[in-house]
Amino acid sequence: MADSTGEKQPIIRIRGLVNGFGSNIIHDHIDLDVRRGEVLGVVGGSGTGKSVLLRSIIGLIQPLDGTIEVFGNRTGDVEGRAMRKLEMRWGVLFQEGALFSAQTVAENIQVPLREYTSMSQALMNEIAAMKLTMVGLPADTANKFPSELSGGMKKRAGLARALALDPELLFLDEPTAGLDPISANQFDELIKRLQKALGLTVFLVTHDIDTLRAVTDRIAVLVNKKLVIGTIAELRKNDDPWIKDYFSGVRGRAALASMDPASMDKV
Amino acid sequence: MTSIEAVADEPDAWFKLDRGVLAVGGAWTIAESARLDRELNALNADGAQEKFKEIDASKITRLDSAGAWLLLRTRRAMGGQGALNVPAQYGPLLENLDQEQKAEPHRSRIPPGFRGRLYRIGRATMHAWGQTVSMLEYLGRVTIESGEAIASPRHNLRIAAIVHQVEETGINALPIVGLLSFLIGVVLAYQAVDQLKQFGAQNLTVNGLGIIVLREMGVLMTSIIVAGRSGSAFTAQLGTMRVNEEIDAMQTMGLNTVDTLVLPRIIGLVIALPLLTLYADIMGIVGGAIMCYFDLNMTIPVFMRQLQGAVSVNTLMVGLIKAPVFAFVIALVGCYEGFQVERNAASVGLLTTRSVVESVFLVIVLDAAFSIMFSVLGI
Known part of the structure; x- marks a missing residue:
């Protein structure tokens, strides 16, 4: 939460993580801390395992080696009830929103509420409507089916569902991929606004340099199966060829040129 | 079931009405919101909300969006902009949520009760009718295209694709068709021997x-x-192609989807199914022969002689003549439903199921029709 600034214990603590498929190692003993209340961006080229990192933290992939602690619990060890308890404290937005296609948007948002709380239907309807307003969707979206929504709206609805249980930690998997620049900008604004209002800790996988500039506090770059972590300013001084290319390429320069002093302060 | 209420270990949230001020405190979070909702509603039912003009939330220790919503809702019920003070760090949260919103009640598209049932019956009927019409349209289109393809086979008939389909639907089905037909032969012979004895x-x-x-x-x-x-x-193949926009891509390139996708499947199956049927007939007879050998001590030559007396080539042909018709129906339904797939994940599964149910249904109905026809013709 935003109020507990004194607390510096990391929310996610990764030590010596190894991920891979068969003989193909993707992450080679990486360490990472995500601090309470920060927005951490994870970038890397295609196939460097950004989504794999996210999936191994939320327990969808079993790592080959190393430990992952979320809220002080080792995700590899906890099962059943304890894992449910952990899962209630985080929300995940998958790339395409991953809305349940057979249910309306309101029903999608109410799935975790119905599963984990004893709320009345009236209150669940109010909460669903509130979450929709929160993510900037019109009220009539509630009764629509996911197939009736555009890509950007699906992501917003997915975000509303991820926020249904008021999690402390939010995982976003390429939230702006496939959106036009204007929608992407609006989505960045939304993430920033919600992060402030709800005091969220955000783990953000992206390759959108505008998103990185707009919302992240620190950035973790996946290069050569390792993580390089720092602020944008620090990473720009890094010598690694991929990082150099990424931040000093045409797109990178254009995005960073628009960095104003106000957002530099945040970095 | 684990519930978020059971795992919460925060101090209880509370509220208290005192001299026109509603004092609230504790952790107003989602874990407490179901209980708070009930209690606030009870307060409202008492008409107590008329009596206070201010909410003092300064003793709140934790607030999330569900709790904030309850506070805002209570203030709205007070009829206007009564004072609501919260600890400073939750200011942004309240500001964020306190936007004009109409909590549109969740409504089902189907009316309740008897009218709802009528509505469902009507909808299902219209759907079935629409389905029939569009299937007939499709049959017409495929017939016309097949005619064109056969008129100029060099251009429109894709031999490689047809051969591939014959392999896929015919040769690769040999083991399962053979085994099941053999077993059916065994079972039929066993039951018949029991009764006829x-x-x-x-x-x-x-x-x-x-x-x-x-x-x-x-x-x-x-x-x-x-x-x-x-x-x-x-259905699954064509449906997945539709989901991936492959079919749209083919159409923009000017490829005729009936020529490239549907006809090879239909022709392939029309070739493969009669051959498979012949094979199934043989396996069924073999199964029966083996059963007779063990159950009746009937040697194979005796069995063959008896069989020769009982059936003629006509008997075989009556069965085989149905196979191409069934094959056409199965392939047509399979392809048609594949093209009906919409761009979502549930659609492929739904239509694949529907395709199997419809084609099995049509095969049995047609089989009955054939039986009637043959008996009228005296075959």
Whole structure:
């Protein structure tokens, strides 16, 4: 939460993580801390395992080696009830929103509420409507089916569902991929606004340099199966060829040129 | 079931009405919101909300969006902009949520009660009718395109694709069709022997077996297996192509989807299914023969002689003539449903199921129609 600034214990603590498929190692003993209340961006080229990192933290992939602690619990060890308890404290937005296609948007948002709380239907309807307003969707979206929504709206609805249980930690998997620049900008604004209002800790996988500039506090770059972590300013001084290319390429320069002093302060 | 209420370990949230001020405190979070909602509603029912003009939330220790919503809702129920003070760090949260919103009640599109039932029946009827019409349209289109393809086979007939389909739907189905037909032969012979023994007519087992397998069982079993195996595969393949926009891409390139996707499947299956049926007939007879050998001590030559007396080439042909028709129906339904797939994940599964059910249904209905026709013709 935003109020507990004194607390510096990391929310996610990764030590010596190894991920891979068969003989193909993707992450080679990486360490990472995500601090309470920060927005951490994870970038890397295609196939460097950004989504794999996210999936191994939320327990969808079993790592080959190393430990992952979320809220002080080792995700590899906890099962059943304890894992449910952990899962209630985080929300995940998958790339395409991953809305349940057979249910309306309101029903999608109410799935975790119905599963984990004893709320009345009236209150669940109010909460669903509130979450929709929160993510900037019109009220009539509630009764629509996911197939009736555009890509950007699906992501917003997915975000509303991820926020249904008021999690402390939010995982976003390429939230702006496939959106036009204007929608992407609006989505960045939304993430920033919600992060402030709800005091969220955000783990953000992206390759959108505008998103990185707009919302992240620190950035973790996946290069050569390792993580390089720092602020944008620090990473720009890094010598690694991929990082150099990424931040000093045409797109990178254009995005960073628009960095104003106000957002530099945040970095 | 784990509930978020059971795992919460925060101090209880509370509220208290005191001299026109509603004092609230504790952790107003989602874990407490179901209880708070009930209690606030009870307060409202008492008409107590008329009596206070201010909410003092300064003793709140934790607030999330669910709790904030309850506070805002309570303030709204007070009828206007009463004072609401919260600890400073939750200011942004309240500001964020306190936007004009109409909590549109969740409404089902189907009216309740008897009218709802009528609505459902009507909707299902219209759907079935629309389905029939569009299937007939599709049949017409495929017929016209097939005519064109056969008129100029060099351009429109894709031999490689057809051969591939024959392999996929025919040769690869040999093991399962063979095994199941063999077992059906065994089971039929076993049951027939049991009954006919009572009349001392156990030798007639062979007659019954031969006629049932050749006329009905062989082709029916094969068609049902192929509908489950290949009809569903057609729907899933074409459906996945639709989801991936591959079919749209083909159309923009000017490729005729009927020529490239549908005809090879239909022609391939029309070639493969009769051959499979013949194979199933043989396996069924073999199964029956083996059963007779063990159950009746009837040697294979005796079995063959008895069979020869019971069935003719006509018996076999009556079964085989149905196979291409069934194949056409299975392939047509499979492809048609594949093209009906919409761009969502549930659609492929739904239509694959529907394709199998429809093709099995049509195969059995057509089989009955054939039976009536043959009996009228005296075959």
